[in-house]
Amino acid sequence: MRAPDPVNETAHARMPTPASGDAEVPGPSPGPPPVTGPGGHIVVDVSGKVRRPGIHQLPSGARVADALRAAGGVRAGTDLTGLNRARVLMDGEQIVVGAPSGPSAVGGTGGVATGGGGGSAAGPVSLNTATVEQLDTLPGVGPVLAQHIVDYRTQHGGFRSVDELREVNGIGDRRFADLQPLVGP
Incomplete structure (x- = not known):
């Protein structure tokens, strides 16, 4: 093509x-x-x-x-x-x-x-398209963590699954468990 x-x-x-x-x-x-x-x-x-x-x-x-x-x-x-x-x-x-x-x-x-x-x-909030401001509205996510999510997305070409969120600096098991039902790739 x-x-x-x-x-x-x-x-x-x-x-x-x-x-x-x-x-x-x-x-x-x-x-x-x-x-x-x-x-x-x-x-x-x-x-x-x-x-x-x-x-x-x-x-x-x-x-x-x-x-x-x-x-x-x-x-x-x-x-x-x-x-x-x-x-x-x-x-x-x-x-x-x-x-x-x-x-x-x-x-x-x-x-x-x-x-x-x-x-x-x-x-669900899309990890691949949400802005820092939109991610900041999620529970336990502030402006710094929202920026880490956007930076990870940029560096890795987007999220292919919600599980990749675990690889973002600042997201541990507990925060991931809170966010998992609220976000999508």
Whole structure:
């Protein structure tokens, strides 16, 4: 599979609407292009309400908006309110477009970005996509430990299972037992 060609951001500020009536996906905001890491590419699974769901290879540092473009754009009428199109993607991540947020949308080995429903407080906090602020709301996790979790995620390419949380500096058996039911990969 071939990675999408780099986009001239000025000339392509917005994707044209395809003839099939699919919704526009805004292009990346002006700024430096994504930095290509040592591996050069990531692979993501884009599913849901997109024109070409499936596995897509993108440059390291690609964002959710890049994955949506690689999947041919979002279908008309899809609500993207809960989808952060500016978020940087990680290898192995799944992006579900137009699915309700929460436990029913979680799957795969990477983090899940959902668009379509509102946020759900009942669902587990994703170790692969949560911000320091979101992790800080978990019991027994303060800003320092939340940063350790994010640093571990960055250094290891994400969490493949909740059990990897045990490897984070500052998480012992008791804290892990408290967090395990509240988090997901």
